[in-house]
Amino acid sequence: MSEPTVSEPWLLMARARGVGLLLRVVIGVAPMVALGCTLLAADQTLPVVKFVIIALSLVCVVYPDSHLGLLVVVLVGIEWLVTVDDPTTPWSIAVAASMALFHTSMAAAGVVPSSAVWSTAMRRRWARRCVTLMLPAPVMWLVVIAFDNRNSAGSQVLLAASLVTLVIVAVWARSGALAGGRAG
Amino acid sequence: MKQTDQWRPTPAHARAVLAGLLLSVTAVLARRPDLLVTATPFAVAAAWAVLLRPVESPVVRHSVGHHTVREGQATTWHIHVDDPDGRVDDVVAALDPPAWVDRKPADGQTVVSLADDGSEPLAMVVRPSRWGCHQVGPALVVASSALGGFRWASRPWIQQQRLVALPVPTPFDAAAPPVHVPGLVGVNRSPRYGSGTEFASIRPFQLGDRLKRIHWGHSLRTGDLHVTTTWADHDRHVVLMLDAFHDVGESGGIEGRASSLDISVRAAAAIAEHFARVGDRVALTMIGARGAQRVPPGAGFRHLRRLLEVMASVEPANAEHDDGRLPPGLPPGALVVMLSPLTSPRSLQRATMIADRGMSVIVIDCLPPDITDEQAGDPYVALAWRVEVLKREHQIRVAREAGVAVVPWRGPGSIDLVLRGLQRRSGSGAGRSR
Numbered sequence: 001m002s003e004p005t006v007s008e009p010w011l012l013m014a015r016a017r018g019v020g021l022l023l024r025v026v027i028g029v030a031p032m033v034a035l036g037c038t039l040l041a042a043d044q045t046l047p048v049v050k051f052v053i054i055a056l057s058l059v060c061v062v063y064p065d066s067h068l069g070l071l072v073v074v075l076v077g078i079e080w081l082v083t084v085d086d087p088t089t090p091w092s093i094a095v096a097a098s099m100a101l102f103h104t105s106m107a108a109a110g111v112v113p114s115s116a117v118w119s120t121a122m123r124r125r126w127a128r129r130c131v132t133l134m135l136p137a138p139v140m141w142l143v144v145i146a147f148d149n150r151n152s153a154g155s156q157v158l159l160a161a162s163l164v165t166l167v168i169v170a171v172w173a174r175s176g177a178l179a180g181g182r183a184g
Numbered sequence: 185m186k187q188t189d190q191w192r193p194t195p196a197h198a199r200a201v202l203a204g205l206l207l208s209v210t211a212v213l214a215r216r217p218d219l220l221v222t223a224t225p226f227a228v229a230a231a232w233a234v235l236l237r238p239v240e241s242p243v244v245r246h247s248v249g250h251h252t253v254r255e256g257q258a259t260t261w262h263i264h265v266d267d268p269d270g271r272v273d274d275v276v277a278a279l280d281p282p283a284w285v286d287r288k289p290a291d292g293q294t295v296v297s298l299a300d301d302g303s304e305p306l307a308m309v310v311r312p313s314r315w316g317c318h319q320v321g322p323a324l325v326v327a328s329s330a331l332g333g334f335r336w337a338s339r340p341w342i343q344q345q346r347l348v349a350l351p352v353p354t355p356f357d358a359a360a361p362p363v364h365v366p367g368l369v370g371v372n373r374s375p376r377y378g379s380g381t382e383f384a385s386i387r388p389f390q391l392g393d394r395l396k397r398i399h400w401g402h403s404l405r406t407g408d409l410h411v412t413t414t415w416a417d418h419d420r421h422v423v424l425m426l427d428a429f430h431d432v433g434e435s436g437g438i439e440g441r442a443s444s445l446d447i448s449v450r451a452a453a454a455i456a457e458h459f460a461r462v463g464d465r466v467a468l469t470m471i472g473a474r475g476a477q478r479v480p481p482g483a484g485f486r487h488l489r490r491l492l493e494v495m496a497s498v499e500p501a502n503a504e505h506d507d508g509r510l511p512p513g514l515p516p517g518a519l520v521v522m523l524s525p526l527t528s529p530r531s532l533q534r535a536t537m538i539a540d541r542g543m544s545v546i547v548i549d550c551l552p553p554d555i556t557d558e559q560a561g562d563p564y565v566a567l568a569w570r571v572e573v574l575k576r577e578h579q580i581r582v583a584r585e586a587g588v589a590v591v592p593w594r595g596p597g598s599i600d601l602v603l604r605g606l607q608r609r610s611g612s613g614a615g616r617s618r
Contacts, residue, residue, distance in 0.1 A: 015291065067195050073203040077222060081210065087218035100225035103203075107196035107229075107332035111274050113293040121300030122274060129232075129331055133225040140224040144217040162212045166205060173201045173230050 016114035019123060023109040024061045030102035031057040034076050034095045041091035042083035049079050057102075065110035073099055088148050096137035104130040190336065191238055197333040200230035233333025238271040244325045244338045248310070248345045252493070255349040256438040258288075258311035263323055265303040272298045272327045272336075277306045279323040284314040284437060285347070298327070312349035313437030315449055315496050320347045350492040352438060354447075355595050356454035384413045420464040421481055423514060424452045424491075427524035427531050428472030431500035433552040444525035447550040449495050451593045452523050456495075460488040467518070468494060469511045473501035476511040510537050519544045521599065525551040526576055526590070532583040539588050546602050547590040549580070 016024055031053050039045060053075045060068050080095060108126050112118065207223035210216065243266040249259040263277050279292040288309035296305045306325075312318055322345075325338040386399050389409035397411040426448055435443040442450070452468070459466050460483060467481035468491050479494050514520060520538050524531040526549055538545045556569045580590050589602040 065195055067198060069195070070199040070202055073199065073226070074206060077203075077207050077210065077219060080222065081214065081216060081219060084218070087216055089218070092218045092221040096222045096225055099203075099222055100229075103196070103199060103226065103229060104331070106199070107194070110194060110196055111276070111326075111328045111332040111335075112295050113276060113278065113291070115289075115291045116276065116293045116295040117289070118295065119297055119301050119305070121297040122295070125273070125297060125300075133229055133331075136224045136228055137221050140221045141218075144221060147217055159212060163209070166208055166212070169227075170201075170205050173205075173234055 019118040020109065020112065020114040020116065023105045024064070024114070026101060026105040027064060027109060028057055028061045030098045030105065031072050031076060034098040034102070035079065037091045037094040037098065038076070038080050038083060041080075041086065041089045043085060044083050046079055046083060049075055049082075053079065060106060064106045069103065069106045072102070088145050090141065092144075093137050093141050096140075097134045100133040100137070101130060104133060190241065191329065191334040192336070194328070194332055194335045196331065197230065197233050200226045200233065200331075200333070204230050229331050229333075233329065233331050236271055236330040237334050238267070238269040238327075238329050238336070240268040241336055242267050242272055242275075242325075242327050246322050246345065248320065248347060251346060252348045252350060253312065254352050255312055255315045256352060257349075258309050259347070261308045261310050261321065261323065261345075263303060263306040263308075263325060265298060265306070265325065265327065267298055267327070270299070271329055273330055274298070274328050274332075275303065275306065276326045276328075277308070277323045278326075279308050279310070279321060281310060281320055282318050284312055284316060284349075285318050285320055286311045286313055292323075310347065312347060313439065314435060314446070315349050315351035317497050318347045318349060319344050321345050348493055348496050350489075350496050351449045351453040353454035353457050354450045354593075356451070356458050356598070382415045384415045386410050386412055420459065421467070421515060421518040422455070422459045422464055423467045423469060423481075423518045423520045424456060425511070425520055425522040426452050426468070426470040426472075426495065426498065427522065427534075428470055428498045428500050429531070430525050430527050432525045432527055433555050441554075442552060444527075444550045444552060445498070445500055447552065447593055448523040448525070448548075449498060451548060451550060451598075452495055452521075453492055454595075455521055455599075456488060456491045460484065460491070466491060467513075467515075469513065470494065470498050471511055473499040478511070478513050480513075481515075510534055514538065514541070514543060516541070516543065519546070519603075521545075522547045523550050523593075525549070526580060527551065527572070529579050532579055532588065532590075535588045535590075536583060536586050539586070545588060546599050547583070547588055548598065549590055549592045551576070553592075 035050055035053060053072055056068055056072045056075070060066070060072060076095070076099060080092075084091075104126065112122075204223050204226035207219050208227065211219035211223065245264040245266075247262045247264075249262065253259050261279060265272075265275050274295055275298045276293065276295045279287055281287055281292060288311070292308060294306050294308060296303060306323075308323070310320055322338070327336045328334065386402050387410065389398065389403075389411050393411045397413075399410045399412045402410040428445060428448070431443050431445040433443040434441055435446050456466050456468070463483055465481040465483050466487070468477075468479040470477040477494060477498075479491055482490075520543050522531070522535050522538070522545060524535075524547065526532060526547070532547070535545050535547045551573075556566055556573060584590055589605070591598055591602055
């Protein structure tokens with residue numbers, strides 16, 4: 001007799017193998033790597049936030065297709081903002097890379113069932129795209145260094161321009177995300 | 185997962201957009217440009233997903249290699265995905281099968297990179313492990329765009345396919361001659377002399393004998409006219425009566441234990457195949473959840489296929505539906521082979537009624553022989569079964585004393601002894617055997 005359908009996330013995770021298993025390991029480890037980098041760059045530490053991030057990342061291992069990942073990213077950002085004082089530290093690249101890895105792993109684990117066998121083409125494409133997401137981070141770090149070296153004073157015009165740009169980007173992303181596709 | 189016919193943003197896309205925006209706004213407001221470094225991958229992922237978002241829905245077609253197979257045989261469930269935009273990255277197919285249908289891969293989930301691998305590797309092997317009509321599929325097909333940003337899921341309520349698993353007949357053979365039936369046509373030798381083709385004997389000429397029957401050689405040797413006699417030819421009309429009021433025991437499919445209904449259906453398939461192959465007419469009467477289902481008598485492989493398909497559709501009822509009445513359409517002179525687990529006295533009562541009408545009836549006992557062993561873990565249930573089996577043996581004994589032949593199903597030769605007995609008694613026209 002055929003097996004009953006397993007919809008329990010714990011049981012689905014137990015069936016993970018190959019790339020699916022690797023992805024789940026990465027989802028659990030990547031936020032810890034980000035926390036480690038933050039710890040190396042920071043003067044102080046927030047143990048409670050660290051504990052919450054680790055706990056949430058372990059939950060993300062079981063529920064990769066959930067919004068908990070966003071909470072992990074936000075908390076890592078808060079931890080960085082509060083504990084790190086040096087905006088030019090190169091550890092920010094490592095944090096960005098680990099967060100990119102975390103995001104890509106969760107996206108891939110949300111797309112592909114845990115027990116499915118990945119084809120070579122899929123493995124290569126996802127790896128290529130993950131690296132592509134990581135690459136702009138060092139560029140942005142260089143931009144940050146350049147801005148920091150100028151020691152320019154705060155500008156209300158620049159602030160307003162930045163915020164307007166972000167609003168435009170947000171509106172564009174929202175309209176792009178919610179535009180209805182045509183049914184086939 | 186929400187099943188829609190449109191592309192929807194995924195939690196991954198929401199994470200990319202919101203994380204990118206929140207970190208960027210915080211970087212601007214808190215004058216912390218280093219947060220932009222962390223925000224950058226998310227912003228790139230969000231922009232990438234939006235730019236490569238598919239617009240058209242993929243077109244998915246399902247098909248099954250064979251709609252009718254034997255139990256234990258496999259066929260392929262094909263899934264074809266057409267991507268009008270060319271922006272679909274990964275396609276996942278998940279097939280949730282009904283009971284008694286195995287899949288390969290075992291969890292019924294496959295994934296392909298549509299652009300690189302095509303949709304052929306989405307095919308799955310489905311294998312019914314027990315006879316019956318199975319509604320398979322549809323497979324849930326989920327397509328995703330770049331970086332898993334958007335997702336499309338097929339409608340689950342369309343394109344369900346019917347897969348009929350015909351019962352695999354157990355080995356069977358019957359060498360006994362047929363019992364008497366009215367009529368003088370057919371492929372079997374009658375127990376009576378007649379104008380058939382098979383030689384019977386040489387006897388002295390009698391008034392009324394045809395001249396072409398004179399055996400000249402013997403007549404010359406003996407000096408008296410002698411004629412050859414032949415056995416009459418006639419056909420055999422077998423009615424298989426399947427008692428599906430009870431399904432006793434646990435079924436393990438084609439490779440596991442057999443329930444009483446498994447034994448009944450496979451035995452009926454074997455008997456039907458045997459008699460249909462030799463050219464006899466075989467009819468089927470099934471009494472189960474759908475009432476009495478009848479297949480009129482016929483011969484040939486097409487008719488056999490029809491019989492097997494009807495057998496595969498049998499659904500067990502419960503004993504409360506059994507009114508003990510005789511199903512209509514039993515022709516006189518037919519050999520009725522009744523297959524039943526005999527757990528209800530009404531089954532034997534029905535067999536006795538058939539015999540009372542002068543028809544030849546054989547009851548094949550299809551109760552699994554190890555039924556009491558199955559319940560060995562629970563002593564009370566095992567004891568109850570032993571009591572039930574004793575009651576049943578008493579009822580069978582009473583039926584035998586009333587002249588109804590009851591034989592256990594043993595495969596080849598199961599009914600030979602009874603058929604020979606019936607054939608010997610066929611001259612008297614009695615339908616009962618002792």
